[in-house]
Structures are given as C-alpha cells and as structure tokens.
Amino acid sequence: MNTNVVITLDTRREKSDKTYPVIFRLSHNGKTLPLSTGYSVPEKFWDDASRKIKNSYKGMDNVTRVNNFLEKEKSRFIDILTKLKEKDELRFLSINEIKERLIVKKSTETFFSYTQGVIDELIVQRKIGNARVYSNVLREIKIFRDNSDFSFNELNYKFLTRFESYYLGKGLGENGLSVYMRTMRAIFNRAVKAGVAEKDAYPFDNYSIKSKPTKKRAIGPDAIQKIVELKYDKGDILFETRNIFLLSFYLMGAPYVDLAHLKVKNIIDGRVQYKRQKTGKFHDIKITENLKPILDIFTEGKMPDEYILPVIKRTELAEQYKDIMWARKRYNKRLKDLAEAAGIKENLTSYVSRHSFASIANNMAVPLTAISEMLGHQKISTTQVYLAGLQKEIIDDYNERIISGK
Numbered sequence: 001m002n003t004n005v006v007i008t009l010d011t012r013r014e015k016s017d018k019t020y021p022v023i024f025r026l027s028h029n030g031k032t033l034p035l036s037t038g039y040s041v042p043e044k045f046w047d048d049a050s051r052k053i054k055n056s057y058k059g060m061d062n063v064t065r066v067n068n069f070l071e072k073e074k075s076r077f078i079d080i081l082t083k084l085k086e087k088d089e090l091r092f093l094s095i096n097e098i099k100e101r102l103i104v105k106k107s108t109e110t111f112f113s114y115t116q117g118v119i120d121e122l123i124v125q126r127k128i129g130n131a132r133v134y135s136n137v138l139r140e141i142k143i144f145r146d147n148s149d150f151s152f153n154e155l156n157y158k159f160l161t162r163f164e165s166y167y168l169g170k171g172l173g174e175n176g177l178s179v180y181m182r183t184m185r186a187i188f189n190r191a192v193k194a195g196v197a198e199k200d201a202y203p204f205d206n207y208s209i210k211s212k213p214t215k216k217r218a219i220g221p222d223a224i225q226k227i228v229e230l231k232y233d234k235g236d237i238l239f240e241t242r243n244i245f246l247l248s249f250y251l252m253g254a255p256y257v258d259l260a261h262l263k264v265k266n267i268i269d270g271r272v273q274y275k276r277q278k279t280g281k282f283h284d285i286k287i288t289e290n291l292k293p294i295l296d297i298f299t300e301g302k303m304p305d306e307y308i309l310p311v312i313k314r315t316e317l318a319e320q321y322k323d324i325m326w327a328r329k330r331y332n333k334r335l336k337d338l339a340e341a342a343g344i345k346e347n348l349t350s351y352v353s354r355h356s357f358a359s360i361a362n363n364m365a366v367p368l369t370a371i372s373e374m375l376g377h378q379k380i381s382t383t384q385v386y387l388a389g390l391q392k393e394i395i396d397d398y399n400e401r402i403i404s405g406k
Contacts (some may be wrong), residue, residue, distance in 0.1 A: 003028040003090055003098065005077040007070050009046040010034060018042060022053065024074065026102070028095040035099065037073070038153030038201070039066060061157030061206045069200040077102050109196050110149040112142065115187055123317050126277045128257045128324055137183040140167070152197035155188060160207045178211035185209070218359035219346050224249065226342040234297075238341065241334040243294050244309065245353050250291035252283070252374040253357035256331065256350040260311040260324045265304035267295065281376040358383065 003026075010021045019042050024035035045057035052067045053060075060066055080102055084090040093101070109117075115138045122131035144166050160181065167177050185204050191197035228246065232239035248254050257277050266274045272285045272295075287295060298308045311327040312320050328350055335348035346352070354375070361371045372383040 003081050007051045028098055031095045033095050059158045061203045112149040114196055123321050128321055129278050133183055137180050152191055153201050156203045174210050178209050181209045217352050217355040219356050223344050241338050247294050248353035249357055251285055253354035256328050260309055262308045264299050264302050264306055276376045279378055
C-alpha cells in the first residue's frame with residue numbers, strides 16, 4: 001500500500017514556547033500531509049526511534065496516556081486506509097480526500113466560547129450562583145492568557161501549574177485557587193460529555209487541587225437576637241437590610257438569589273413554596289410567628305406576580321442576573337454597617353444567615369439529614385461544609401455523659 005500514517009515530530013515549526021508539534025504524517029502516492037494531534041513537546045523529549053514522547057517529559061500530566069492515545073489514533077487511521085484499499089477506493093482518492101476520511105469531525109469550539117456557552121445555559125436554568133462562579137473563572141483565565149483563546153488539548157498539566165503560579169503570585173489564597181481549579185475541572189468534564197474535549201487529554205488525574213480549612217461563616221443565637229432587636233425607621237435602608245437577613249434566616253437559610261426570585265404568589269395557605277434556583281429542589285416552609293411580620297413588610301400592597309424584594313427590575317434573564325449581582329453587592333456592604341450597629345464582631349455577608357441557621361440547628365442536635373433537607377442540599381457532604389464546630393458547652397456535656405456512662 002502506497003499510503004501510510006506515521007507519528008512524528010514536526011521540527012520545521014517551532015512554537016513560541018520552544019516546543020514542536022507532534023503530528024500524524026499522512027503519505028499517499030508520493031505526497032505528504034500533516035495531521036494535527038494537539039500536542040507539542042521540546043525536541044529533546046521526542047524519541048524518534050520509537051516515535052513516542054519520552055516518559056521523562058514533565059510538560060503534560062500523563063505521557064503514557066498521551067502516547068497510548070496517539071497509537072490508538074494511528075491504528076484507527078490504518079484501519080480506515082485498509083478498508084478503503086479493500087474496497088478498491090484508495091487509489092482513486094487524493095491525499096486531501098483521504099484526510100477528510102481520516103479526521104473525525106470534532107467540535108472546534110475553544111475554551112472561551114464553550115465556557116461562555118455554559119454560563120449562558122446556567123443563566124437560562126436560573127442557576128445564578130454557578131453562572132457567577134463560571135464567569136469569574138473565565139474572566140481570570142482571560143487575564144492569565146492575555147485574552148488569547150485556546151483548545152481543550154492545551155488545558156494540560158503544564159497549563160494548570162502555570163495558572164497556579166500566576167494566581168498565587170498575585171497574593172491570592174489557596175482556597176480561591178481551589179474554587180478556580182474545581183470549576184475548570186467541571187468545565188472540562190462537561191466538555192468531554194459534550195464531545196468537545198478528549199477524555200484521554202484529561203489533565204486532573206495527576207494535579208492535586210489544594211485547599212485549607214476555611215473560617216466558618218456562622219454566628220450564634222445571641223448575635224441573631226442582637227440583629228432582631230435593632231430598631232430602625234421603616235424608610236431606613238438598614239431597616240430593609242436587617243429584614244432581608246432575618247427573612248433568609250427564618251426561611252431555613254434561604255440563599256439571597258432565592259429570596260430575589262420570590263414572588264407574592266409563592267405564599268400559599270400560610271406557607272412559602274418555591275424551588276431553589278441552584279438545584280431545583282422544592283421547598284415548602286411554614287410561616288412562623290417570627291417570619292410573618294417580615295413577610296408582611298415586604299408584601300404590603302403588592303400583587304401576586306410582583307417580587308417580594310426590590311431586586312429584580314428587568315425581564316431578560318441575563319439582565320436579571322446583573323440585577324441580583326449588583327443588589328447583593330450593595331447588600332453585603334450594608335451588612336457591615338448592620339454588624340457594627342449590633343455590636344457583632346464577625347463579618348456579616350449574605351451567606352452568614354444560611355450558615356448560621358445550619359450551625360444553630362446542628363448545635364441543637366437536629367439530625368444532619370434534616371438540616372440537609374432544610375437547606376435544600378443534594379448531598380450530606382455539602383451540608384457538613386456549612387456546619388460550624390459545635391459549641392464548647394455542648395462538647396463538654398457530651399464528654400461528661402460519655403465518661404459517666406449516661
């Protein structure tokens with residue numbers, strides 16, 4: 001057969017990082033044509049005799065897997081060529097026509113475009129929190145790359161370690177880096193399922209995502225009571241801020257994005273019924289004596305289709321997302337003033353009411369499964385992240401009961 005495919009290093013085309021493309025070289029009736037693999041290595045790490053990347057190369061997460069992938073692709077090419085020869089079609093095809101037969105049409109979507117598509121999809125699904133995280137990651141990677149887009153094959157072990165050095169070099173913490181890396185991993189996994197990225201190019205098997213224990217965001221019952229007892233006139237902006245915080249707490253730690261989407265019609269027969277924006281989980285919460293006066297303030301004079309909180313102003317989903325982000329930013333700033341007024345030393349944010357509800361429930365020995373259900377979590381492990389350590393008095397009581405046999 002005068003037609004063949006070999007794996008080789010294209011030393012004619014040096015890249016800016018001093019590597020050379022690893023290619024499939026297709027030959028047919030005296031003509032040759034390069035087929036891209038998406039990989040490149042320095043010349044000293046290429047074994048020309050075995051036509052493989054040397055195992056000593058540290059610029060990719062798994063050299064063996066890449067070599068196996070290249071051999072697998074080469075075998076697939078040879079199989080296609082053999083079948084074309086058996087059908088007596090090969091000799092009538094040009095080298096470009098053969099190339100079209102060999103190359104499986106894959107998505108040419110880049111990391112930037114694919115991730116933006118995921119963000120748009122999350123907004124349509126009203127998963128505002130996830131959309132915000134993905135947007136932050138995409139923005140930071142664009143800065144890191146100087147706005148130069150790239151393929152998923154380029155998101156390799158070397159890319160991850162370089163991004164890590166860049167991120168930590170800005171003086172940012174490991175936990176922030178952990179969020180970015182976990183998000184990148186989620187994007188890659190989505191891309192594999194969508195057929196946009198190669199499973200064999202998965203870069204996270206050998207990369208360890210680092211994180212440190214975080215300071216818990218919860219405050220105790222005494223601090224909650226201080227907030228309850230704050231006195232403001234109805235027109236004061238901190239009156240609204242205090243009531244939004246308590247609304248979240250009384251609605252079993254409802255997230256800010258869920259509060260923003262609540263409408264008057266979600267109040268049915270003495271209960272608040274709604275689906276979580278992030279998970280779609282249905283909530284059906286009894287309106288307690290503490291909750292009712294807060295709801296009455298926010299619903300006074302409003303029609304069923306009106307939002308309870310003055311957050312969402314526009315109708316387009318993307319614009320609503322911006323409304324929520326802007327309102328939450330201002331809300332968090334006002335919470336600092338609220339904490340100062342209440343004499344609370346802890347940093348108050350929109351997350352604190354949710355974490356506080358969970359931790360207070362935990363200290364009251366409410367079963368973990370019940371807390372998870374109230375928070376609307378899909379996994380118990382997610383709930384455990386929310387829970388602050390048990391109060392010392394409770395630990396002491398448990399200890400005395402254990403050692404006394406009670």
